Amino acid sequence: MALQILIDNTSPNTLFVALDGQLDTLTANDLETSIQTNLQQDTQTLIFDLQNLRFVSSAGLRVFAKARKTLKLKNGKVFFTNPTPQVKKVFDIVKAVPISEVFASTEELDAYLTVMQTEVEDNQ
C-alpha cells in the first residue's frame, strides 16, 4: 500500500484522517472515496494529520480542495497538522490551503480550536 488512511470518527462532529505514505495520482481516489463514506451529516471539522505523508502530488491537492469545498457548504472547516517538508513545500507553492488552516503540531491546533470554541460561546 502506497497510502494508508486511518480514520477516527469517534467524536460526532469532527473527523480525523491520518495519512501514511504517498498521496499521488494512484492513491488520490482511495482517499476521496474514504472521505465521502466517512463524512457524516453533522461533521463540522475535518482534520488531516499529515505527519506520515511523505509525498503529495497535484492529484492529492485536488482531493484536499474538494474536501474543503464540501465542508464549506456545511459551514465547516478543514485543518492540516504536521505537514512534512515536501508536503509543506507543495502547499506553499500552490497555495492550495490557506496558511491559517495548517498547523505545525496537534497541540497548536487544539489551542486554536479551544480559542474558537470560547469565542463562539462568548458570542452566544
Place this chain on the structure above:
Amino acid sequence: MSKLLKFQFKSITHRLIFSCVVSAIAIYGISYWHARQLLKSTLDNWVLGFAQSRVNEIAHELDSKLLAIEKQALNLTRSLQAPTVNFNPNSQNNLEPQLQIALDQLFAQPQVQAIALVDIPQSITDTANKGWQYSRQEQFRNLDQNRANNWLARCQSDRHANDQINSQVKHQAFWTKPHSLNNSSAQFSTTYCIVLTQATNPATTRILAIAIDLDWLKAMLNQQPSVQSDKASDLEVSEPFAIAPLAAPDQQWLVKPNNSELFKSLQSSQQALVNHINDAPSQRSQISINNFQNKVIAKTIDSTDWIVGIVISEEKLEKLRQKHLWLVIFSMSKDMVLMCVVIALISQLTTRPLRALNASTEEMAKGNLDTNLPPVTSNDEVGRLTQSFRRMRDSLQLYIHDLQETTAAKQKLESELSIAAEIQRTMLPRTSTVNSVNSPYDISAVLKPARIVGGDLYDFFLLGSDRLCLIIGDVADKGFPSALQMARTITLIRTLSKAFSTPTEILRTVNIELCQENEDCLFVTVFCGVLELQSGRFTYASGGHDAPILVRDRHVQYLDLETMPPLGLYEDSEFTQHEFMLLPNDLILFYTDGITEALNSEGELFSDTRLLEMITSYPPTNPTKAVRTIQHFCQQFVGNAPQSDDITLLAMQYLPSNPFAEVANVMEWNLTLNSEITELEELKQKLGQILHEADLPVELIENAQLIAEEIVVNIIQYGYDNRSDGSIDLRIEIADLKLTMTFADSGKPFNPLTELSTPDLDRDDDQRSLGGFGFFLVQELSDHLDYAYSSGKNILTVSQAIFN
C-alpha cells in the same frame, strides 16, 4: 398525415362501443328515413281517405235533404194537378184538405221559406192574375206583377243560362242557381222550380217554385268534427266548403271555410273546381286537386250541380306530419340511447376478463412473475389466452429458476477460474522486480491467454549469480488441462534447474518427468536458454519450439536452431545444444505460435514473414518497446476477430554492466514505461533508486519524483487520451551539477508550456478550477523547462540544479 387520419383506440372496449354505436346510428338513420316515408304516405292517405268519406257523407245528407223536399214538392204538384182543385189563395179555409196536407208537409222542412205558383204569361202584355205565394211570414197572398216577375225570373234565368241542359228537362223540375236573398247579405237561397202543364189547358203553363234558404248548409257541413290531428292540440287540418259553380262568380261560395287563410288558398283552386262541372258523369263523384298550399277533395251533387268538398291545408298537414315525426324521433332516440347503454354495458362485461388479464400481464411484464392471473371463468378465447399465459408464466418461472441455478453455477465456476487465472499469473515472474538499475539485462514479457487460463508459459531466473535462464513454452491445446500442465511444467523446470544447469539437461529431465503417466499425450514445446552475463555466451536448446529472433543493431535474424520433439511424448528424447555470443544491446525475442498463427477475420495467418518484416521496419531499442510494438501490430492485423490462441512474448536485452561508467561526469539511465497510471509507482520507485544511488539529496529526489509523476500523468491523460497502448521513454542524465529528465512520447502534439493555463493562486481554491496545478508545480520545482515536437514525438526536457 396518414397517422393523423388513423384514429387509434387504446382499449378494445372503446373500439367495440364506438363501432357498435356508429353502426346503430347508421341503422337508425336508415330506419328513420323509412319511417318518415311511411309516416308521410300513411298520414296523407289517412287524411285524404277521411276527407273523402266525409265528403261522401255530406253529399249524401245534402242529397237526401233536397230529395225530401223534391218528394214533398211532387206530392204538392199532384195535389195541384188534380182537376178538382180549385185553388183560391184568398180563402185558405177552402183549401182542399189534400193540398193543405201537402203544404204542411213541405213547411215541416225548416229550410222551406216560401212556395209560389206562378202562371207563365203568354205574352208581355198579359197582366192577368199571376198566381199566389205562400210563405212562412205572410201565409197566403196573391202575387202582384212585381213579385210574380221575381219568381219567374228566378226559375227562368236558369233555363236560359242552361239551355242545353234545360232543353231536355224543359218540363221537369230543377234547382235554380243559388242567389242572395238580398245582394249585400251572405245569405243564399235556392229555388226548386217545377213546370206544370195542365192537361185541361195545355196552353197555360205554370211554375211551382219552392224557395229554400241555405243557412242550414253551413251548420250541416260543420256539424261533424273535421279531420283533426288529435283531440288535444285541436289543430284543424281541413275544413269543408260548398260551391255552386253555375252561379255568378261572386255568389259561388255557398259555404266558405272558417279559416280565412285556408279560404284564400282555396280561392286559387276556385276556377279548377268550377271547371269540374263539365266532367263526365262518372268522374263527378271524385274530384281531387293538389296544390302547393292545399289539397281539395270534392264531389258534385247531381241534383243541384253544387260541389261540396273539403280543403286540406298543406301547411297544417305538414305540421301534423312534423308532430308525428317528432314522436318517431323521440321514440327512436330513446331506443338508441337505450341501445348505446346496452352496447356499452355488454362491451364492458365482455371485455372485463380481457382487461383483468391485461392488467396481470402488464404486471408480469414488469418482472413480477408471482402476479395472480384472473381465474378462468369461460372456455372462450380470453379463457384460453389466460390458460396460455399461465402456462407461459409457469414455464418462464421454471426457466428463470433454471437460469438462476445455471448462472450461480457459472459464476462459481468463473470465480474459481479467475482465482485459477490469478494463481497462474503469480507463477510467472514479474519483469519489474528484475530490472534493477544497473542490471546487465532488461526483460519485458506479456502473456495473454485466449481463455481465462492458458497453456503458454515463460520464466526467467538466475542460476547462481551470473547466469540467467530463459524459458518459453506452449502446452498443446488450450484451457484448463493445458493450464494445469503449464503449472506442472513451470514448477518442474524451476525445481530441476537447481540440479541441472545446461539447457539440454534441463529439457531432458523435465521431459522424463512429463512423460510419466501422460496417457493423454499432452505435450509441451519448450525453448530453454542460458545467458552468461559476464561473457555474453548464450547456450540454448528447444523441444519443438520455434527459434527466437535476434535483433542486433537494426539487423534482424533467427537464431540457428535444430528443434527436437516436444516434451512429454518420448522419454528418450535428446536435445541438441546450440551456442551464440551476444554483444551489448543485443535483443532476443521469444514468442509462441499465438503470435505467428494469429488469425484475422479473413482467416489469414500473421505468419513468420510478417513478424520478421515488422521487426525489420521498426527495430526495437529496448524490450518494453519490442513487446509493445509486436503486440500492437498483431492486434491491428487480427482486428475484431477473436483471439485464437494464447499469446506470449518475452524480450531480453543484453546490457553488460555500465558502459557509461567510463565517462566520469555523465551518468545516463533509460527507462521505458507503458502509458498506464499503474506504472507510476514503479517509475517513482526506480527513479528514487537511481537518484539515491547517485547520492543526490532527499529533497531533490522528492522534487524529481513529483515532477516525473505530474509530467507522466499529463502525457497519459492529454497525449494518449488515457489509452494504455502507448509508451513513454525517460532518459535521466546527471552532469555538471544538473539533473535532466527527458520525457518522449508518441501521443498527440501537446505543449504544456503554452497549452496549460496557470492557475489563479490568489483566490481560495473553492473559487478556482482544480486543473493546472500539476504542471504549475513542475514549473515551480524545476530550473529549466524545454519542449519540442520532432519526428512524431513530444519531447519535454526538465532540468533541476543539484544542491547540497
